[in-house]
Amino acid sequence: MDIKNHNTKRENPVTRKWLRIAVFIAVFVGIVLMVFRYFGFVSKTIYEESVSHLTEVFHQSDNMLRELTDKNLTYLHMWGENLQDISNEDEIRDHIKKAQEAAGFLDFFFLSADGNYKRATGENGYLGLQENIEEEIRQGKDVITNVAVPGKSQLLVFATPRAHGIYQGFEYDAIAIAYENSDIVDVLDISAFNGNAQSFIAHPDGRVVVDHSSKSWGNVYNFFGVLREHSDMSENEINELSDKFKAGRTGAMLLNLDGRNYYLIYEKSDIQDWIFLGLVRADIVNSSLNSLQRSTIFLVSVVVFCIAAFFISLIIQKGRTDLRKKDTEILYRDELFQKLSMNVEDVFLMLDAKTYQADYVSPNVEKLLGITVEQISKDIRVLGKLHPPECEDPYKNYLEEIQVHEQRERDFEYVHMKTGERRRFHNIAMGSEVNGKKKYILVMSDRTSDWKMNQALSEAVRAAETANKAKSTFLSNMSHDIRTPMNAIIGFTTLAVSNIDDKKRVRDYLGKILSSSNHLLSLINDILDMSRIESGKIHLEETEVSLSDVLHDLKTIISGQIHAKQLELYMDAMDVTNENVYCDKTRLNQVLLNLLSNAVKFTPAGGTVSVRIRQYPGKVKGSELYEIRVKDNGIGMSQEFVQKIFSPFERERTSTVSRIQGTGLGMAITKNIVDMMGGTIEVQTEQGKGTEFIVRLSFRIQSEHQRIEKIAELEGLKALVVDDDFNTCDSVTKMLVRVGMRSEWTLSGREAVLRARQSVELGDAFHAYIIDWRLPDMNGIEVTRQIRSLGDDTPIIILTAYDWSDIEAEAKAAGVTAFCAKPLFMSDIRETLMTAIGQSQSESEDSILPEAGSDFRGRCILLVEDNELNSEIAVELLNEYGFLVDTAENGAEAVEKVKNSKPGNYDLVLMDVQMPIMNGYEATRQIRALDDPALAGITILAMTANAFDEDRKEALECGMDGFLSKPIDIEELISILHAHLLD
Numbered sequence: 017m018d019i020k021n022h023n024t025k026r027e028n029p030v031t032r033k034w035l036r037i038a039v040f041i042a043v044f045v046g047i048v049l050m051v052f053r054y055f056g057f058v059s060k061t062i063y064e065e066s067v068s069h070l071t072e073v074f075h076q077s078d079n080m081l082r083e084l085t086d087k088n089l090t091y092l093h094m095w096g097e098n099l100q101d102i103s104n105e106d107e108i109r110d111h112i113k114k115a116q117e118a119a120g121f122l123d124f125f126f127l128s129a130d131g132n133y134k135r136a137t138g139e140n141g142y143l144g145l146q147e148n149i150e151e152e153i154r155q156g157k158d159v160i161t162n163v164a165v166p167g168k169s170q171l172l173v174f175a176t177p178r179a180h181g182i183y184q185g186f187e188y189d190a191i192a193i194a195y196e197n198s199d200i201v202d203v204l205d206i207s208a209f210n211g212n213a214q215s216f217i218a219h220p221d222g223r224v225v226v227d228h229s230s231k232s233w234g235n236v237y238n239f240f241g242v243l244r245e246h247s248d249m250s251e252n253e254i255n256e257l258s259d260k261f262k263a264g265r266t267g268a269m270l271l272n273l274d275g276r277n278y279y280l281i282y283e284k285s286d287i288q289d290w291i292f293l294g295l296v297r298a299d300i301v302n303s304s305l306n307s308l309q310r311s312t313i314f315l316v317s318v319v320v321f322c323i324a325a326f327f328i329s330l331i332i333q334k335g336r337t338d339l340r341k342k343d344t345e346i347l348y349r350d351e352l353f354q355k356l357s358m359n360v361e362d363v364f365l366m367l368d369a370k371t372y373q374a375d376y377v378s379p380n381v382e383k384l385l386g387i388t389v390e391q392i393s394k395d396i397r398v399l400g401k402l403h404p405p406e407c408e409d410p411y412k413n414y415l416e417e418i419q420v421h422e423q424r425e426r427d428f429e430y431v432h433m434k435t436g437e438r439r440r441f442h443n444i445a446m447g448s449e450v451n452g453k454k455k456y457i458l459v460m461s462d463r464t465s466d467w468k469m470n471q472a473l474s475e476a477v478r479a480a481e482t483a484n485k486a487k488s489t490f491l492s493n494m495s496h497d498i499r500t501p502m503n504a505i506i507g508f509t510t511l512a513v514s515n516i517d518d519k520k521r522v523r524d525y526l527g528k529i530l531s532s533s534n535h536l537l538s539l540i541n542d543i544l545d546m547s548r549i550e551s552g553k554i555h556l557e558e559t560e561v562s563l564s565d566v567l568h569d570l571k572t573i574i575s576g577q578i579h580a581k582q583l584e585l586y587m588d589a590m591d592v593t594n595e596n597v598y599c600d601k602t603r604l605n606q607v608l609l610n611l612l613s614n615a616v617k618f619t620p621a622g623g624t625v626s627v628r629i630r631q632y633p634g635k636v637k638g639s640e641l642y643e644i645r646v647k648d649n650g651i652g653m654s655q656e657f658v659q660k661i662f663s664p665f666e667r668e669r670t671s672t673v674s675r676i677q678g679t680g681l682g683m684a685i686t687k688n689i690v691d692m693m694g695g696t697i698e699v700q701t702e703q704g705k706g707t708e709f710i711v712r713l714s715f716r717i718q719s720e721h722q723r724i725e726k727i728a729e730l731e732g733l734k735a736l737v738v739d740d741d742f743n744t745c746d747s748v749t750k751m752l753v754r755v756g757m758r759s760e761w762t763l764s765g766r767e768a769v770l771r772a773r774q775s776v777e778l779g780d781a782f783h784a785y786i787i788d789w790r791l792p793d794m795n796g797i798e799v800t801r802q803i804r805s806l807g808d809d810t811p812i813i814i815l816t817a818y819d820w821s822d823i824e825a826e827a828k829a830a831g832v833t834a835f836c837a838k839p840l841f842m843s844d845i846r847e848t849l850m851t852a853i854g855q856s857q858s859e860s861e862d863s864i865l866p867e868a869g870s871d872f873r874g875r876c877i878l879l880v881e882d883n884e885l886n887s888e889i890a891v892e893l894l895n896e897y898g899f900l901v902d903t904a905e906n907g908a909e910a911v912e913k914v915k916n917s918k919p920g921n922y923d924l925v926l927m928d929v930q931m932p933i934m935n936g937y938e939a940t941r942q943i944r945a946l947d948d949p950a951l952a953g954i955t956i957l958a959m960t961a962n963a964f965d966e967d968r969k970e971a972l973e974c975g976m977d978g979f980l981s982k983p984i985d986i987e988e989l990i991s992i993l994h995a996h997l998l999d
Contacts, residue, residue, distance in 0.1 A: 046324070071268065074281050074294035077215055081226075084200070085174070085287050088193060089158050091119055092176040096191055105184060109136045122196050126188035127175055129153040134186040143173065153177045153189050160288060162225055163194065170197050172226065201228045212300050216293040217285070220261040225290060239293060246273045261291050270298065361462040365392070367415070369447075369454035384462055386433030415456050418447040427463070440467040504532035507576040521821060528572045537983060556600040556692060560718060563595045563629065563642070564841035570608050570627070571837070575819065577616045578625070586626035587817050589839040590747045593631060593754075594640050597715035603689045604713075610686045611646040611709045618707070619650030628743075629839065639714050649706035658699055662687040725842060729853055731756035733783035734775075738768040738799065739815065740792050744840075748786055748815075751845050757784070765794030769802045782810055784849065786836070789816040789823075797823065797830045804831035811852035815840060873898035875997060878922045880910040880939070881959070882931040886982070890926070890959075893986060906931045907939030914943050919950035923997055927976065929960035929967070936960070937974040944975040955996050959984070 095115055102108050112124045113136075125133040129150040131143050143163040152159050159175040175192035182188070200217075217226035222240035233242055240258065243249050249257075249271060260267065264284040271280055277298035285292045363385060364378040377389045418424055423446045430439050444459040512525040571587055578585045589595075608627070615625045625648045632641040653661065661683050690697045695713035735757045737748045745761035752759040762768050768787065775781045785803065787796040796814045803812065814820070814827060817838040824835070836848040877899050881887040891901045902922070904910040911934070914922065925943075929936040936958060946952040957978040958971040968979045978992055 071266075071281050071283070073213065074215060074292060075283060077294070078283060078285055078292040081200070081217065081292070082286055085160060088119065088121070088174045089160075089176060091115065092158075092174060092191060092193065096176055096178050099181075099191070100178075108183070112136045116193075119193070120199070121193040122171065122199065123194045125173075125175075125192045125194065126181065126183045126186055127190045127192045128187065129189040133192070134183060134188065136183075138184055140186070149175065159190070159192075162223075171195065172197065172200055197227060200226045212297060214295040216295075218261075218291050218293055220258070220264075220289055220291060222258065222261075229295075242273075243271075248272050264289075363458075363460040365458040365460075367456040367458065369416075369456055372415075375455065384439075384460075385430065386435065415445060418445055418456065420447045420449050420454060422447045439464045498536060501532040501536040501573055504573045504576055505529050505536065508532070524821070531569045532573050537985075556603060558598045558600060558716075561597055561599050561601045561604070562843070563589075563592065563597060564839075564843050566601065566604060566608070567627065567629065567839050567841075568837060570605065570612065571817070573609065574612050574616065577613070581616060581619070581623075582621045583616060583619060584624040585817050586624065586628075586741075587839040588626070588628045588741070588744055588747070589841050590628060590630040590743050591632075591750065592629060592642075592747075592841055594717040595841045595843060596718040597640075597642075598718065599713070599715045600693070603693065607686050607689050607711060608644065608646070610683070611711070614683070615646055615648035615650065615707070615709075619648040623649050627839070634714055636714065638719065639716050641712060641714050644711045644713070645708060646711075647706065647708040652703040652705050652707050653699075653701045654703055658701060661699060662697075725754050725846060726756040727846065727849060727853075728756070730783065730849060732758065734758045734760070734780065735784040735786065736768060736771060736782045737761040737786045738765060738791065738796070739763070739788040740790075741788075744788070744815075744838075748840060748845065751840070751842050752784075752786075754842065755846055755849065765791040765796070765799040768799055769794075772803045772808060773806055776806055776808060781808065784852065785810060785812040786845075787812060787814055789814050789818070789820070797827050797832065800827070800830045800832050811849075813848055813852060871898060872993070872997070874900070875923045876900040876902065876921065878902050878904060878910065878913060878925045880904045880907065880925065880927045880931070880936065882906055882928060886928075890984065893984070893989075897990065907934030907936055907942075909933075910939050911942045914951055914954065915946060917951065919948065922954060924993070925954055925956045926959045926980070927956050929958055929971070937970065940971075940975045957992065957996070 095111070098111060099108060102111060116124060124136055125143070126135075127133045127143065131149075132140070133143055134140050149159045149161060153175070154177075156177050158177075159173075161173055161175075163171045163173045171194040173192050173194045175190045177190045178188065181191070214229040215226075216224050216228065216236065216239055218224045218239045222238040224236050224239055227236045229236055233246060236242055240254055243254055243257075244251075257269075261282065266283045268279060268281050271278055273295075279294075279296050279298055281294040281296075283292045284290075360380070361384065362378075363381045364376070365374060365381075366376040367374055374392050377392050379389065381392065382388050423444060425442065425444050427440065427442050430441050431437070432439055440463050442461045442463045444461070446457045446459075448455045448457050508525040508529045512522045512529070515521045515525070567587060567589070571585070575585070612625070612627065619625055626646075628645045628647075630643045630645075632643060634640040663684060687697055690711060690713070693713055695711060697709060697711050699707060699709050701707040735752050737745050737752070737759060738761070739745050739748070740763050742763065745763065749759040749761050760771070762771060765787075768785070772782060772785070785800075787799050789796040791799065796816075800812050800814070803810075811833040812831060813834050813836050814832050815836055815838055820827065820835045827835070833852045834848050836844055875898070877894060879887060879890055879894070879901050881890060881903065882905050887903055891903065894901050902913070904913055907927075910925065910927065914925065927936040927940060934942075940956050943954065943956065944952050955978075956976045957980055958967075958976045959980045960967065960971075960982060971979050977996065980989060980992060
């Protein structure tokens with residue numbers, strides 16, 4: 017139903033007619049309500065006046081009973097005192113007779129506490145007391161109670177206690193007088209209402225003491241019995257009245273007895289626990305007031321109807337005016353609502369709760385949903401597309417649970433029926449009631465733009481969280497990784513200082529320090545690479561790598577930890593025919609160091625750690641598959657933890673592991689690196705027995721750099737391999753065959769000596785021995801001694817995974833020719849054999865500095881460096897290559913020195929970037945701005961710890977010719993100097 021039709025209906029005369037009828041009905045109902053309200057007011061007033069009057073009447077009767085009671089008890093006290101002074105029985109009887117005539121009581125009793133009595137005339141008997149008065153008599157209390165004497169009507173007895181009285185031999189505890197019930201009734205006679213009032217004296221439990229009723233209910237012994245038999249009161253109401261009696265309350269109520277209304281007045285009496293009850297028929301009490309009420313109501317009704325007629329006429333007139341005004345306002349509002357609805361992102365609908373027909377649909381529904389008003393009006397089920405498809409009648413199922421005045425909200429996704437665009441809507445469904453009919457009001461708001469904005473914000477937050485997490489993870493891991501090479505640097509530096517006079521050892525230690533330093537530098541470069549940290553990705557950089565160098569450097573770095581924990585380290589290379597490959601050396605080192613560090617960390621003292629590399633055929637031409645196994649016999653892991661070992665921050669919680677420091681990041685990063693390198697990693701472990709990690713990586717081989725492996729001098733000669741490990745014997749034997757030798761092997765040192773003796777005796781002597789240092793039956797040095805004792809001077813090479821410096825002197829004395837470190841690669845055995853037969857190239861170990869390749873003597877460099885220690889190192893290194901070095905402490909001093917120099921005085925400037933007074937960038941700009949072209953064009957190389965791409969770019973933009981990052985890489989420095997000074 018659109019708004020135009022809605023307005024038309026409001027202007028219909030039929031509608032106006034019904035509106036006037038509704039006004040008349042409303043006024044009439046108002047008048048009736050006023051009359052009934054007045055009637056109720058009058059009835060209430062009559063009731064209150066009647067109750068007040070009856071209460072006063074019955075209160076007077078209660079006072080009369082109280083006076084009678086007080087008088088009789090006073091008489092009893094007085095007579096009791098008089099009787100104590102009279103001892104003659106005749107006088108006693110005479111005194112009692114006079115008292116009876118004066119007071120009018122029925123009988124006099126000498127009464128025992130148990131109810132037995134003796135009259136003054138001497139008759140004995142027993143009073144049927146309704147209550148046990150013995151306790152009150154014993155306590156000296158006055159008693160008033162009902163009694164029954166055989167042959168007589170019910171009596172009311174007044175008794176007062178007397179101490180140790182005796183009459184005619186009868187011991188009595190009290191004296192008492194009795195009245196018949198009719199005598200008491202005469203005293204309580206209520207003259208009001210023409211004698212139609214009835215009264216009762218009763219106990220709280222309903223037992224009647226005095227019955228002053230019309231006898232229409234017979235003798236009343238219990239008032240509640242009358243109510244149960246003759247009234248329409250429920251048992252609960254009777255019990256509530258009983259509770260009021262027991263609480264001693266005073267009040268009034270209107271009740272029905274035998275079909276007639278009675279006023280019941282009840283009042284707590286001052287006599288014992290009695291309740292005074294009064295009953296009067298309501299029509300008798302209200303006879304005069306009812307007539308007044310009817311007259312008043314008639315008069316008031318006439319006045320009210322006259323006033324109502326006047327106001328109705330005013331209302332009708334006013335209604336006509338207001339209707340015209342309201343119709344105009346509604347017309348304006350409908351027009352305004354229609355205009356607004358066309359310019360908002362909300363669709364409004366009103367549905368009938370029973371038929372689900374649309375009573376109203378806002379005109380913008382076609383724009384927002386692609387559904388016309390007519391389509392929705394014909395079949396509301398088209399809106400079912402706004403709800404889950406699994407519901408047969410989803411809209412009905414969704415709405416019918418909503419109650420009136422209840423509101424429910426939900427979000428849903430909708431495809432525009434015409435454009436096909438996916439939109440997000442927020443639906444508010446409300447239950448309402450219009451003209452007694454339940455309606456559903458729906459407001460569907462298009463929240464697509466808000467949803468898109470929230471999605472963008474959520475993605476931005478997720479990206480920021482991912483970046484922060486990646487940064488934290490990376491830095492935490494780097495903190496762990498940096499300590500390993502730092503330990504090696506510090507340890508070997510200490511050893512070098514301790515052995516400063518042993519040139520050979522110091523050179524070896526310095527080489528190891530340099531190796532660890534290069535690894536540390538590569539890690540620091542990763543930390544400084546902010547682009548990797550921000551994106552959470554590490555880019556692989558493939559370079560030429562020697563697997564032999566990788567494993568030997570790894571052994572050097574980890575040896576300090578191995579020695580500190582007193583562990584055994586075994587490193588072997590099996591069937592590695594291509595040791596020169598292309599890969600990211602830093603990442604490979606990081607993987608192996610993580611695995612090996614963990615093995616050392618979780619293996620107790622005296623344990624064993626092994627690293628074994630084996631080559632397998634690759635699946636891609638030009639690449640080979642390398643399997644690296646890192647094994648320990650440490651504490652192992654549970655199978656439950658193995659499932660999540662590669663998750664970040666996961667550590668197994670055991671009493672042993674909890675004492676070992678770690679972030680739980682090493683394995684997660686190791687797994688990520690292996691994945692990036694296209695490899696796999698798996699773990700085999702058992703608690704208490706150890707763990708083995710198996711890494712498989714595919715590397716491109718350096719086929720263009722493969723050397724001729726055969727050694728002509730050894731071709732056809734025989735060699736003996738001695739090692740207690742079969743795999744090592746097999747691998748070394750294969751390598752010896754590749755260099756052209758015939759090879760045999762044995763697992764025992766004693767057997768090796770026996771074979772050496774046999775070979776000499778048979779004239780087919782061995783030409784080389786490769787013996788493991790640590791054999792189970794006899795170590796390699798002892799085997800060497802026994803072979804040398806045969807007169808055999810064949811080269812003997814000792815294989816070992818340990819530092820042989822401590823045994824070198826003993827080994828040389830025993831006849832060892834050379835040492836070869838495990839793991840043994842083809843290059844290692846070839847170089848060792850060449851050295852053993854005296855065919856190796858001359859050693860150039862006097863310096864660990866790289867060869868310059870050119871003569872730099874006479875070349876002068878201006879070194880601009882504010883750090884004194886860095887300046888000293890740079891000067892010493894440059895002097896080693898023949899450079900003359902002049903220094904400047906800041907950029908301003910450097911500009912002055914260049915400005916005041918002559919062309920050719922300085923061949924090159926090494927310019928630090930971050931310096932006080934003037935930085936390197938500004939100093940370069942000022943030098944480039946000098947008037948002398950020869951001085952302004954001098955070669956300037958940046959030398960800085962800022963190694964980011966933007967730093968390189970800024971250096972080139974300010975006029976520098978090259979870029980060197982700190983700490984200085986000697987090979988890179990010499991290469992750049994060679995390029996700028998000699999090429």
